[in-house]
Amino acid sequence: MIKIxxxxxxxVASHLxxxxxxxxxxxxxxxxxxSKKNLKQFESQINTTTxxxxxxxxxxxxxxxxxxxxxxxxxxxDTQDALVAHTSGSVAMLALAKKHRSAVFYPLQTFTKGxxxxxxxxxxxxxxxxxxxxxxxxKLATTISDKVYKINSKQRKNLHVAAVFxxxxxxxxxxxxHQICNENNVPFEILAPLIQETANKIQELTPFEAQTxxxxxxxxxxxxxxxxxxxxxxxxIYKLITQSITKxxxxxx
Amino acid sequence: MIKIxxxxxxxVASHLxxxxxxxxxxxxxxxxxxSKKNLKQFESQINTTTxxxxxxxxxxxxxxxxxxxxxxxxxxxDTQDALVAHTSGSVAMLALAKKHRSAVFYPLQTFTKGxxxxxxxxxxxxxxxxxxxxxxxxKLATTISDKVYKINSKQRKNLHVAAVFxxxxxxxxxxxxHQICNENNVPFEILAPLIQETANKIQELTPFEAQTxxxxxxxxxxxxxxxxxxxxxxxxIYKLITQSITKxxxxxx
Numbered sequence: 001m002i003k004i005x006x007x008x009x010x011x012v013a014s015h016l017x018x019x020x021x022x023x024x025x026x027x028x029x030x031x032x033x034x035s036k037k038n039l040k041q042f043e044s045q046i047n048t049t050t051x052x053x054x055x056x057x058x059x060x061x062x063x064x065x066x067x068x069x070x071x072x073x074x075x076x077x078d079t080q081d082a083l084v085a086h087t088s089g090s091v092a093m094l095a096l097a098k099k100h101r102s103a104v105f106y107p108l109q110t111f112t113k114g115x116x117x118x119x120x121x122x123x124x125x126x127x128x129x130x131x132x133x134x135x136x137x138x139k140l141a142t143t144i145s146d147k148v149y150k151i152n153s154k155q156r157k158n159l160h161v162a163a164v165f166x167x168x169x170x171x172x173x174x175x176x177x178h179q180i181c182n183e184n185n186v187p188f189e190i191l192a193p194l195i196q197e198t199a200n201k202i203q204e205l206t207p208f209e210a211q212t213x214x215x216x217x218x219x220x221x222x223x224x225x226x227x228x229x230x231x232x233x234x235x236x237i238y239k240l241i242t243q244s245i246t247k248x249x250x251x252x253x
Numbered sequence: 254m255i256k257i258x259x260x261x262x263x264x265v266a267s268h269l270x271x272x273x274x275x276x277x278x279x280x281x282x283x284x285x286x287x288s289k290k291n292l293k294q295f296e297s298q299i300n301t302t303t304x305x306x307x308x309x310x311x312x313x314x315x316x317x318x319x320x321x322x323x324x325x326x327x328x329x330x331d332t333q334d335a336l337v338a339h340t341s342g343s344v345a346m347l348a349l350a351k352k353h354r355s356a357v358f359y360p361l362q363t364f365t366k367g368x369x370x371x372x373x374x375x376x377x378x379x380x381x382x383x384x385x386x387x388x389x390x391x392k393l394a395t396t397i398s399d400k401v402y403k404i405n406s407k408q409r410k411n412l413h414v415a416a417v418f419x420x421x422x423x424x425x426x427x428x429x430x431h432q433i434c435n436e437n438n439v440p441f442e443i444l445a446p447l448i449q450e451t452a453n454k455i456q457e458l459t460p461f462e463a464q465t466x467x468x469x470x471x472x473x474x475x476x477x478x479x480x481x482x483x484x485x486x487x488x489x490i491y492k493l494i495t496q497s498i499t500k501x502x503x504x505x506x
Contacts, residue, residue, distance in 0.1 A: 068474065090475055108443060110450055110465055115457070117450070123443045149443055158437040159444075161479045162430040166444050167451045168466035169494045170423045175460035175501065177415040184411040190361060190376045190402055191412075191419050192456060197363055197370070198420045199452035203445060204368070207428035212363055213421035221321065222343055226414045233497055240493055241422045244486055248428065 002026045002140050005056055007077070008064035009038035011111045012087055016064060019119040021045060025143040030056040052076060060085060060140060062105055063096075071095045083133050085126075089160035092153040093127050103128040103137055106156060107145070110167055119144045125151035125159065176234055208248070215245035255393050258283045258309055260330070261317035262291035264364045265340055269317060272372040274298060278396040283309040305329060313338060313393060315358055316349075324348045336386050338379075342413035345406040346380050356381040356390055359409060360398075363420050372397045378404035378412065429487055461501070468498035 004026055006013055013031070020028040030047045032055060033039050039048040047056065055061075061079055063070055063086040070086050074097040077084065084100035086093075087107065096102040104127040109117065124141040126148060128134040134150065141148040151159065174195065181188040201210040214222040223242060227235055257279055259266055266284070273281040283300045285308060286292050292301040300309065308314075314332055316323055316339040323339050327350040330337065337349055338356035349355040357380040362370065377394040379401060381387040387403065394401040404412065427448065434441040454463040467475040476495060480488055 067472075090478065109447055110454070112454060112458070112463070115454075121446050123446060125443070147443075147446070149440070151439065151443075155437050155439045157478075158433050158482060159439050161482055162433040162439075162444060163447055164466055164468075164479060165426045165433070165491075166430040166448050168464065168468055168498065169490075170426050170448075170451055171455070171460050171464050172468075172494055172498050172501070173418045173423050173426070174455050175464070177419040178460050180411050180415040180418070184408050186404065186408050186412050186415075187402070188459075190378070190400075190404075191415060193374050193376060193400070194362055194416055195419050195423075195452050195455065198423055199448050201363070201365060201368075202424070202427050202448065205365070206441075207424050207431050210365070211421065211424050211428070213417055215417075215421060215425075219320075225343065225410075226417060229411060229414055233500070237422075237493055237497060238418075240490060241425055244490060245421065245425050247486070248425070 002060065002136070002143075003056075003058040004028050004140075005030045005032065005058040005061050006064065007032045007061060007073070009033035009042070010064065010066075011113055012107070013064035014038075014041065014113075015111050015117060015119070016062065016087070016107070017042060017046075018116075019144040023143045026140060029058060052078070055079065059083065059136065060103075060105075062087060067091050071097075074100060083128075083136060085128075085137065089125075089156060089163065092157070093129070094153070101129060101133055103133055104153070104156065105137060105141065106151075108159065108163060120146050123147040123149055125149050125156055127152055127156065173237075176237070180230075180234075211245065211249070213245075215242040216249050218246055218249075255279045255313060255389070255396075256309075256311040257281050257393075258285065258311040258314050259317065260285045260314060260326070262286035262295070263317065263319075264366055265360070266317035267291075267294070267366075268364050268370060268372070269315065269340070269360070270295060270299075271369075272397040276396045279393060282311060305331070308332065312336065312389065313356075313358075315340060320344050324350075327353060336381075336389060338381075338390065342378075342409060342416065345410070346382070347406070354382060354386050356386055357406070357409065358390060358394065359404075361412065361416060373399050376400040376402055378402050378409055380405055380409065426490075429490065433483075433487075464498065464502070466498075468495040469502050471499055471502075 020026050031042050032049050061084045067088045070091050085103035085105040093102050093104050106125040107122050109122045122145050124145045126137040178188045273279050284295050285302050314337045320341045323344050337353035338358040342359050346355050346357050359378040360375050362375045375398050377398045379390040431441045
């Protein structure tokens with residue numbers, strides 16, 4: 001059984017802890033966190049500590065803390081040549097201190113506090129310095145997820161920026177749709193099935209194939225009507241993405 | 254039983270025809286289309302015609318043709334004071350010729366040829382010149398959908414532009430994500446669960462509440478790293494939406 005110590009108790013750490021606790025193939029033996037507060041939720045189920053010198057001996061140490069703290073934290077971590085993986089999309093594997101057998105265990109998903117999520121469906125991107133460790137990580141990842149990918153640091157960095165487009169930026173477009181609805185006393189829920197179907201479509205088609213609408217058709221009349229209805233900020237976004245779509249379909253530069 | 258004649262045989266018309274044929278409460282008695290070609294798919298099930306002078310007598314005539322042809326087409330339509338509804342999100346109700354009892358029957362969804370869709374979940378936005386006709390439309394809409402909304406022309410126009418943001422523009426962000434993956438030999442399918450969850454989240458949270466990521470955190474270091482990885486066109490979109498998110502969360506103008 002793979003023994004794990006989890007370092008961190010934030011959003012990603014909490015979801016990971018739940019998944020590990022639910023798995024029969026791994027043993028989550030300890031959770032460390034700087035402050036006691038976030039550890040409370042785990043105290044009834046598992047050993048917790050706020051003392052880096054009191055870490056238990058494990059097969060893998062998983063760091064789930066803010067991106068910009070990973071590197072300096074890994075220096076302080078004294079686990080005697082242990083396998084140490086961080087969980088970040090944007091931090092390189094070699095940002096971890098050299099004394100460790102460095103690795104990455106990156107679950108690619110947007111985690112919401114308090115909203116349970118089925119880990120089986122969450123892609124886990126793994127990376128390690130050598131084949132043996134990659135095999136250990138793969139074994140660990142497959143105990144909680146059906147979707148495990150070997151992804152190097154450069155690929156992962158690009159994946160992370162792609163994720164910003166399809167998640168954060170998409171959500172902002174939802175927000176603009178929400179604003180427009182509110183301003184016109186239209187319930188936003190009317191758009192929910194469309195939002196769902198837009199996401200569903202690309203499970204079967206490429207986004208390139210799935211595109212429809214005035215920008216793709218180069219329907220300048222509808223585009224002009226739409227622009228006249230928007231505020232300045234919305235107009236700028238509308239114009240730029242419309243240009244980009246028109247360019248993608250080769251009708252105009 | 255409400256008798257319907259459908260005018261048009263394109264994408265929306267085909268999906269509507271299927272829904273009407275499957276309903277026991279309405280009778281689709283005829284489909285008209287300018288050309289014979291698209292009518293073939295219906296010939297075995299229903300009377301079809303390419304002759305506007307040979308239209309059957311119905312309770313409602315539903316026009317499902319391209320937006321910019323609706324107005325002129327409605328002038329040619331000679332149905333003696335019948336209830337005539339178009340199915341467009343962006344065309345005003347009063348764009349229909351005055352001789353008709355004008356109405357709108359707008360299913361808000363992205364229809365893909367060949368991909369069946371459950372109409373029960375599709376919001377139908379209805380509008381009519383008088384209450385009696387609105388009641389008829391409501392009766393018709395509820396036979397195929399559980400989500401019927403009374404929406405006036407101004408609201409519908411705004412809903413349509415909001416739909417462009419959450420559907421066409423969102424799909425374009427998926428396309429950019431797809432490009433970035435392709436260029437780095439990363440399978441795009443890794444992003445599919447994230448795309449799904451982003452869409453699912455806003456069934457429970459407002460998009461404002463659901464936002465995460467570097468732009469919301471005003472994480473200038475990650476933003477700079479991301480920008481350096483993108484091509485010029487992607488950079489422009491990244492910058493503009495990041496600015497808009499940062500502004501939304503009030504950290505910077």
